[in-house]
Amino acid sequence: MSHPLRQHIEELVKLTDEEFAFILGHFEQIKKRKHQYLVQEGDVVKKEFWIIKGCLKSSFIDNDGKEHILQFGMENWWITDYESFVKQTKSKISIDCIEDSELLYITLENRDKLTSEMHKMERFWARKSKFGRIALQNRVLSLLQNSAKERYDLLLQQYPQLFQRVPKKMIASYLGVSRETLSRLNS
Amino acid sequence: MSHPLRQHIEELVKLTDEEFAFILGHFEQIKKRKHQYLVQEGDVVKKEFWIIKGCLKSSFIDNDGKEHILQFGMENWWITDYESFVKQTKSKISIDCIEDSELLYITLENRDKLTSEMHKMERFWARKSKFGRIALQNRVLSLLQNSAKERYDLLLQQYPQLFQRVPKKMIASYLGVSRETLSRLNS
Structure with a gap:
């Protein structure tokens, strides 16, 4: 069976064994425990993570200490603070583990090298970025338009396993x- | 003075005269009057537009007939329904002109050709897509976190000319x- 990252990339672009070995050589693997951070607010983010x-x-903590969650991540998802990663500015958000996690990461430098040298990988990430944008576009539409009940139902329908893995x-x-409000929706 | 599209692309990737001529050959120019549509709900979108x-x-019309605006577009911006364009599904949104507008457009077919043949253009659109994603990410954070007054102030600060050109x-x-609420904020 091929490497899970290879399966993931090959959903969008086909690779030879040599190409995949070259790509994988640009990544490092890490483990993090529940509650550990990948990114803390104020960091300049140098890595993009892929969740094995x-x-x-x-998430983002507002001035009143309230947490707002921007994104969840599970197996096969990419996660980082894209604003900080792309613009090399200080991160406004934090990324931490809800469960013990195993990840691959690529540094900004290696990602730039890889996309410059391999048009296929530029294409892969361009498509991923488009899909990320579409998901965010739908989230904006949903926040503008849908009631809390509708947003709850949509999330449950799209990501049923989130409801098993993530606290209410x-x-x-x-x-x-x-x-x-959630308790009412949930009952 | 070089073509405005060339200036726009060269903010991210440098081009030779031949390269720009080749790129421009993939675009068509159109004019639309105020109130005319580029995309109507239900269309399968085949074009991405660049605003000269x-x-x-x-925007999106909900079941109660209420309009929710996803994005404005002005000079040098790209606009389309990315979900419909990328996935070739029926559009949930409409795009129409607030002012008489001149646009360039590229078809999905030409865009695929151009990005396949020219790594530079894949790179250009990949970066644009990243910036679009970052803008949407900030919009989600703002919708989750900020009060109406804060959202109003942020928009005014980012795009002051919108307030001159677009009805309240x-x-x-x-x-x-x-x-x-807006009238209160505005007074």
Whole structure:
């Protein structure tokens, strides 16, 4: 069976064995425990992560100390603070592990090298970025348009396993509703 | 003075005269009057537009007939329904002109050809897509976190000219607030 990252990339672009070995050579593997951070607010983010196993969240703490969840991440998802990573500015968000997690990461430098040298990988990430943009576009539409109940139902339908793996208060924070509202929706 | 599209692309990747001529050969130019549509809900979108001159909006009409604005577009911006364009599904949104507008467009077929043949253009659009994603990420954070007043101030600070060119009720629809709330903010 081929490497899970290879399977993932080959959903969009086909690779030879040599190409995949070259790509994989640009990544490092790490493990993090539940509650450990990949990115802390204020970091200048140098890495993009791909989740082999585990569950993570990227989130923002507002001035009142309230957490707002931007994104969850599970197996086969990419996660980083794209603003900090792309612009090399200080991160406004944090990324931490909801479960013990195994990840691959690529540094900005290696990612630039890889996309410059391999048009296929530029193409792969360009497509991934498009899909990320589409998901965010739908999230904006949903925040503007849908009731809390509708947002809850949509999330449950798209990512049923999130509801098994993530505490209710985090689901509430992702949906932008209070925990009390979520309890009502959930009953 | 070089073509405005060339200036725009060269903010991210440098081009030779031959390369730009080749790129421009993949585009067509059109004019649209105020209130005319580029995309209507239900269309399968085959084109991505670049705005030479004018002002447009992409928006969604909910079941109650209420309009929610996803994006405005002005000079030098790209606009389309990316979900429909990338996935070739029916568009959930419409794009229409707030002012008489001049546009360049590229078809999906020509865009695929151009990005396959020219790594530089793959790179250009990959970066553009990243920036689009970052803007949407900030919009989600803002919708989750900021008050109507803060969202209004942020928009005014980022795009002061929007407030000259776009009716107040559209600004309200973009911010996800009622027109009455906007009038209070605005006074």
